[in-house]
Amino acid sequence: MKIALLGNxxxxxxxxxxxxxxxxxxxxxxxxSSVALExxxxxxxxxxxxxxxxxxxxxxxxxxxxxxxxxxxxxSGGADVIVAxxxxxxxxxxxxxxVQAAEFSPKMIAVINMIDEADRQGLRIDANSLSSHLxxxxxxxxxxxxxxxxxxxxxxxGEATPxxxxxxxxxxxxAALKSLxxxxxxxxxxxxxxxxxxxxxxxxxxxxxxxAQEIAMRHRMSVGxxxxxxxxxxxxxxxxxxxxxxxxKKPYDLDSLLTRSFPGIPILCSILFLLLLSVFMIGSWMxxxxxxxxxxxxxxxxxxxxxxPLWNQIGFSLLIALxxxxxxxxxxxxxxxxxxxxxxxxxxxxxxxFLADRAMHRIGLHGEAIIPMVIGFGCTVPAVMSLRLLKTxxxxxxxxxxxxxxxxxxxxxxxxxIVAAFVGILWAFSIYLIVFVLLILTAIVxxxxxxxxxxxxxxxxxxLRRPQARLVLAKSWLRIKEFLFIAMxxxxxxxxxxxLFQYLGLTELFEQLVAPVxxxxxxxxxxxxxxxxxxVFRKELAFETLAVLAGTANLGSVMTSVQLxxxxxxxxxxxxxxxxxxxxxxxxxxxxxxxxxIYTVFLGLFIGAIISILxx
Amino acid sequence: MQPxxxxxxxxxxxxFSEKNTRFPLTDELAAAxxxxxxxxxxxxxxxxxxxxxxxxxxxVIALTVRGKQTGTCVMKKHETLQCFLSEIxxxxxxxxSDEACTLEHTVSDExxxxxxxxxxTHDHNRHHGKGKHKQPDERACKVETDEFCQSRSISExxxxxxxxxxxxxGRACAQRLLDLGLVPGERTTIKRKLSNGxxxxxxxxxxxxVSPEIASxxxxxxxx
Numbered sequence: 001m002k003i004a005l006l007g008n009x010x011x012x013x014x015x016x017x018x019x020x021x022x023x024x025x026x027x028x029x030x031x032x033s034s035v036a037l038e039x040x041x042x043x044x045x046x047x048x049x050x051x052x053x054x055x056x057x058x059x060x061x062x063x064x065x066x067x068x069x070x071x072x073x074x075x076s077g078g079a080d081v082i083v084a085x086x087x088x089x090x091x092x093x094x095x096x097x098x099v100q101a102a103e104f105s106p107k108m109i110a111v112i113n114m115i116d117e118a119d120r121q122g123l124r125i126d127a128n129s130l131s132s133h134l135x136x137x138x139x140x141x142x143x144x145x146x147x148x149x150x151x152x153x154x155x156x157x158g159e160a161t162p163x164x165x166x167x168x169x170x171x172x173x174x175a176a177l178k179s180l181x182x183x184x185x186x187x188x189x190x191x192x193x194x195x196x197x198x199x200x201x202x203x204x205x206x207x208x209x210x211x212a213q214e215i216a217m218r219h220r221m222s223v224g225x226x227x228x229x230x231x232x233x234x235x236x237x238x239x240x241x242x243x244x245x246x247x248x249k250k251p252y253d254l255d256s257l258l259t260r261s262f263p264g265i266p267i268l269c270s271i272l273f274l275l276l277l278s279v280f281m282i283g284s285w286m287x288x289x290x291x292x293x294x295x296x297x298x299x300x301x302x303x304x305x306x307x308x309p310l311w312n313q314i315g316f317s318l319l320i321a322l323x324x325x326x327x328x329x330x331x332x333x334x335x336x337x338x339x340x341x342x343x344x345x346x347x348x349x350x351x352x353x354f355l356a357d358r359a360m361h362r363i364g365l366h367g368e369a370i371i372p373m374v375i376g377f378g379c380t381v382p383a384v385m386s387l388r389l390l391k392t393x394x395x396x397x398x399x400x401x402x403x404x405x406x407x408x409x410x411x412x413x414x415x416x417x418i419v420a421a422f423v424g425i426l427w428a429f430s431i432y433l434i435v436f437v438l439l440i441l442t443a444i445v446x447x448x449x450x451x452x453x454x455x456x457x458x459x460x461x462x463x464l465r466r467p468q469a470r471l472v473l474a475k476s477w478l479r480i481k482e483f484l485f486i487a488m489x490x491x492x493x494x495x496x497x498x499x500l501f502q503y504l505g506l507t508e509l510f511e512q513l514v515a516p517v518x519x520x521x522x523x524x525x526x527x528x529x530x531x532x533x534x535x536v537f538r539k540e541l542a543f544e545t546l547a548v549l550a551g552t553a554n555l556g557s558v559m560t561s562v563q564l565x566x567x568x569x570x571x572x573x574x575x576x577x578x579x580x581x582x583x584x585x586x587x588x589x590x591x592x593x594x595x596x597x598i599y600t601v602f603l604g605l606f607i608g609a610i611i612s613i614l615x616x
Numbered sequence: 617m618q619p620x621x622x623x624x625x626x627x628x629x630x631x632f633s634e635k636n637t638r639f640p641l642t643d644e645l646a647a648a649x650x651x652x653x654x655x656x657x658x659x660x661x662x663x664x665x666x667x668x669x670x671x672x673x674x675x676v677i678a679l680t681v682r683g684k685q686t687g688t689c690v691m692k693k694h695e696t697l698q699c700f701l702s703e704i705x706x707x708x709x710x711x712x713s714d715e716a717c718t719l720e721h722t723v724s725d726e727x728x729x730x731x732x733x734x735x736x737t738h739d740h741n742r743h744h745g746k747g748k749h750k751q752p753d754e755r756a757c758k759v760e761t762d763e764f765c766q767s768r769s770i771s772e773x774x775x776x777x778x779x780x781x782x783x784x785x786g787r788a789c790a791q792r793l794l795d796l797g798l799v800p801g802e803r804t805t806i807k808r809k810l811s812n813g814x815x816x817x818x819x820x821x822x823x824x825x826v827s828p829e830i831a832s833x834x835x836x837x838x839x840x
Contacts, residue, residue, distance in 0.1 A: 059795035093797050093820045221800065225784065228794035229801065232820075255823075259808050259816060354825040358812040366827055367814075456830035458792045461816060461823035 001049045003156055004079035006070065006101060008094055009056030010347075010462045011087040012113045014038075015143040015471050017053040020152065037069075038478070044153050052079060058460075060100045061196055061224070065388065074104040075189075081160045082106045083152060088118035088125055088140070089463070091243060095235035098134070102163035103189040109137045109160045111152060116142040117463075122248035130242040135164025144468065165238075169230045172218065176211045183207065196224045254464055258351045268355050271348070275339045276377050279332060283409060286331035294323045310503060317499030321491040324538045328379070329484055332409040336378030337476035345472055347462035357457050363440065364447020365390075366457040369399050376406035380580040381487055382479065383408075384587050394452030400588055401446060401596050404576040405439050407432065410539035411572045417543045418568045422556040431569055438573070438603065486586070487579040494537045494578045517605065522566055523612040525550075525559065535571045537578055542571040562615045566608050574604030617662050620721040623690045624649070625659065626668060627720075629679055630687030639678045642671075681769045681835055684785070693720040693728050700731050767835035770817070771828060775809040779836035790833075796824050798834065 007013045021040030038053040054073065055066040073079070084101060086094035091112070098110065112125060131138040137159045141148040169177070173195070180191040184204050193199050194208035195215075212223040219226055258264050299319050307315060343349045349371060357367030368389050376383035383403045387396045407415065420428035501507065510533070511518075511526050518529040527549040535542025546567065550558045559567070575597050576584070584593040628648050632640040640648065646656040660677060663669045668683035679687055694716045701712035767782035781802045784790045797820040798804070808816035813828035826834075 058792070062791050062795065090820070090822050093822055096795065096797070221783070222790070224791060225794060225800060229799040232797055232799050232802070255808070255816075261810055350825065354814065354816065355810075357814045357825075357827045358810065361812070361827070367825070456827040457814075457825065458796065458827075458830055459825045460796060461825055 001047065001081070001157060002052065002079045003049060003081045003083055003153075004052040004054050004073065005083050005085055006054050006097070007056060007085035008058055008087065008090075008097055009460070011056070011085045011094065012143045013053060013056060013085045014475070015468065016085060016111065016113065016141075016149060016152070017051065018471060018474055019143060019146060019149050021051055042153070044157060049153065049157070057097065059097060060104075061193065061198065061227075063198065064391065074101065074106060077106070080107065081156045082108045083111055083156050084108055085111045085113050088112045088115045089121055089123065091123075091125065092232075092235050092239040095238055096231050098163075099165055099167050099231055099234055102134075102165050103167075103192065105162045107160035108163050109139065109152075109156050110134060111139045111141050113141050113143050115140045116145060116147070117465075120248070122246040124244040124246070126242045126244070130238070133165060133238045133242065136161055165234075167231050167234050170215075170219075170226050172215045173223070173226060173230070176208070176215065180204065180208060180211070192227060196227065255351070255461075258348070258464075259354055259461075261355075264351070264355050268352055271343070271352075272374060275336075275343070275374070279336045279339060279378060280409065280412060282335045283332035284413075286335070287327050290331060291323060291327050294319075294326065299323070313499045313503040314496055317495040318492060320499075321488075321495035324495070324541070325484065325488050325491050328410060328538065329480060329487070333379045333382065333483055334476060334480050336375070336409070337382070337479045338472060340375060340378075341472040341475040341479075342467055345465075345467035345475075347464045350459050350461045353457065353459055354461070363402070363443035364398050364450070365395055365443075368457055368459060369395065372399055372403050373406065376403040376408060378409055379483070380404055380406070380408050380576055381583045382483055384580065384583045385482070385486075387587060392452055394450050396588060397450050397452075397592060398443065398446045400584060400592055401599065402439055402443055404580055404584070404596050404600065405435065405442065405573070407435055407572060408539070410577070413540035414535075414543045414571055415568055417540070418546075418555065418564050422564050423561045427561075427565060431565075431572060434569065434607065435572060438607070442603075486583055490579045490582045491538065498534065498537060521605065521612070522570060522608045523616065524563055524567055528563075528567055531567075532571055532574060535577075536575050539571065539577055542567075562612060565615070566612045569611060570604045570608035572604075573600055573607060575600050617659065617666075621659070622663065622666070622668065623686060623721055624717075625663060626679065626683050626687035627690040627694065629669065629677055630684060630691050633679070639676050641675050642677060645677055678832075680772075681767065681785075681832075690720055693723060696728050696732050696735065697723065699735055704735065767837050769832045770804075770806070770815065770834040770836045771813050771831040773806055773836065773838070775806055777806050778839040779804055779806070780839055781834060781836050783835040785833040785835065793826075793830070793834070796822070798824070803839065804836075 005013045005017055017038065017040070021042055037055070040051055042049050042051060054070050057064075057067050057070055060067060060071050060074070074082070082101060084098050086098065102108065110130070112127070112130070115125065118125065125140065127138045127140050137155050139148055139151050139155060141152070143149060168174075173192075176195060177188055177191050180186060180194070181188065184191075184201075184207060186194070186201065186204055190199060190201075190204070191208065194201070194204045195212045197205070197209065197212070199205050199208075215226070216222050258267065299316070302315060302319060303312070306312070343352070352374075353367035353370055355367075356370035360366055360369050371389055372383045372386045375386055380403060383406070384400060387399055387403070390396045390399055415428050415431050419431060501510075507530055511529050514529045515526055518524045518532075519526060522528075528546065531542050531546040531549060534545040547553050547555060552558060555564060575581075581593050581597055584596060625645075628645060629640060632645065632648055642656055642660065643653055646653045649656070660669065660671055663683070664671060667680060668686065669677050669679055671677050694713075697716035697719050698709075698712045701707045701715055702709050705712075707715070770779060770781075773779055781798055781800055781804060783800055784793055784798065798817070802819060804817045804819045806815055807818050807823060813831060814825065815828075815831045816823050816825050818824075
């Protein structure tokens with residue numbers, strides 16, 4: 001048996017999913033899409049049941065990746081039973097999706113979640129009456145307390161039926177549906193989509209398009225608006241019949257602080273600053289422990305083995321890659337993910353997006369783009385993965401280039417280790433300043449030259465609530481697994497290639513080859529090119545390799561301040577790391593990955609050259 | 617001001633905003649119409665008092681819902697006429713465009729409606745049987761006739777106001793708004809309005825944040 005959870009974003013689907021499946025969750029990618037589908041297995045009455053958590057959506061009519069995925073899932077009969085999860089406090093809006101899903105006539109049950117919250121707001125929902133309106137079993141549940149979650153599986157497996165509820169559409173639409181069904185023979189849900197211009201049957205689309213134009217002319221309203229209004233009206237009627245309201249005293253509304261320009265924007269800035277600061281402090285502390293433990297317990301014993309040189313080199317590169325992965329992933333990225341999940345689960349992220357909309361506007365983006373930008377300070381790889389949030393290709397492209405330029409935690413290590421330590425803390429800040437100026441200039445240029453449509457922000461403000469530790473950890477764990485899955489193979493392969501490169505003695509050849517650039521243009525020592533090359537593999541490796549090649553950790557004694565400063569700025573701007581390129585390629589295609597890499601190389605070299613000439 | 621001049625201005629602003637996805641500055645508009653800037657400035661003042669446009673302190677000329685409606689309407693008329701003259705009567709493109717510029721101010725809605733239908737059928741017949749399917753939206757000359765909303769945009773109201781939604785302009789953003797319950801006839805409250813025009817509206821018990829350009833596409837009336 002296969003069960004799928006369907007619902008709007010933020011109805012507590014993930015929490016229910018977590019409580020039903022426990023540990024052992026798998027993340028799968030639906031073929032041909034970058035949307036993650038979580039699934040897990042449970043045993044109920046000696047029968048294996050698979051549970052799938054579908055992405056949260058508002059409607060089945062749209063063309064976003066999530067909506068298309070769920071639609072295909074429903075039409076292809078992806079699950080035996082659909083468990084529709086609805087938010088008791090927003091029942092009317094949630095029923096809109098339910099009545100749409102019912103049109104695909106799968107076996108369904110309805111779980112009305114957050115009934116505890118509804119109680120507090122003075123909303124009383126009559127489950128029996130709702131059940132007879134919808135024609136499916138209804139469970140009133142409160143996932144945060146675990147109330148009635150244990151009833152979901154027995155009811156879903158035993159009593160699920162196709163929903164009886166049917167939207168009474170406008171008579172012109174009903175007539176159109178009948179005639180399409182008669183002439184072309186397609187089911188109602190396909191015809192409804194076709195009337196709104198979605199579908200892949202040219203004959204049906206042609207016929208539906210002509211009818212839709214007629215209807216729109218007569219109503220002076222697009223067919224999409226008529227259909228949506230009909231559905232919302234039914235949802236309103238049902239809600240009015242099953243929900244009783246008793247007046248309650250309104251609790252204090254935190255939004256009066258959070259969404260105003262003042263004090264909202266100062267609060268936003270301090271939250272982001274605190275997040276980055278704590279990630280950096282906790283991260284560097286944990287990284288040191290992990291790197292030391294790994295070196296003493298794995299790398300030192302391995303080098304003591306004294307294998308033949310080739311194997312020694314390959315094994316060593318492999319271990320270094322593992323160390324790099326663990327040393328970055330757990331301390332920095334995992335900590336960052338916890339902070340991020342906290343921001344999301346409390347519902348603050350949507351407030352941040354609202355406040356940031358104005359600033360983002362100036363650079364051709366929208367409020368929602370603040371999420372990838374913030375993630376970018378932690379690590380570029382998950383930031384690029386989160387670009388899916390942006391709706392148009394144009395915004396994704398602009399944001400992709402900007403996100404790869406934002407100094408991630410590894411680049412912060414380079415700035416701190418080279419400039420702050422040997423040149424001065426103010427100089428270190430000046431690098432940030434330069435990067436941000438370049439970022440804004442790039443953004444302004446990109447927002448002018450990138451083709452495509454601008455799409456404004458439409459975000460539902462999630463309800464502010466106390467986050468659940470278990471859910472935050474589970475979410476962060478899933479994300480870090482995804483990160484390791486992408487980054488680890490790339491790290492290992494690159495590390496071994498670079499190891500072989502060194503083993504074959506190509507390093508010197510490479511240094512000689514690019515000497516005109518490093519020495520003449522940037523005024524750096526010859527060996528700096530190798531350090532920069534290693535930086536492509538993992539940014540802070542640029543700093544570590546430089547120390548190894550210079551033969552001393554006290555870089556100030558072998559390089560001038562100008563050289564150190566130039567080196568740091570070049571390695572900060574220069575090419576995103578290989579994991580970033582890999583994820584850019586996966587998410588946005590080869591073209592964007594190549595353009596971004598080439599752009600950053602030139603930008604890095606150009607700025608580096610200017611600095612070395614100016615400061616000479 | 618001559619009605620035809622007013623229509624020309626509104627059409628040019630609408631055309632500019634569709635091409636560049638933003639509204640023009642005064643000198644950009646002057647350049648587009650090849651008119652001197654001072655003339656444009658004084659004409660704009662007249663349009664502002666007529667309630668067709670508003671000019672921001674930075675000099676950006678934005679259309680009101682009413683101005684946008686007229687602009688779009690004239691633009692559609694121009695497109696339909698040009699399409700008819702060039703594709704069906706076989707005139708060359710640039711003289712068809714010049715001709716359309718004069719005709720667009722006097723032609724009646726009904727004529728445009730019928731021309732539009734003629735073009736669609738003609739287009740359809742031309743493509744028919746070639747085995748190559750074209751979606752209705754990709755046709756060379758697209759005629760839309762479903763923008764009839766006369767209401768003011770929600771961005772003209774202020775925090776705390778209660779309004780009833782009348783219509784949603786534009787297609788790209790419409791679907792998500794409809795899904796979130798912002799459908800014609802729905803009551804909403806403006807919960808928050810920032811100085812740049814970004815709004816939080818409460819609809820069906822949920823708060824929805826929209827950016828300024830989306831807000832300007834929502835036509836509403838004040839709750840009686």
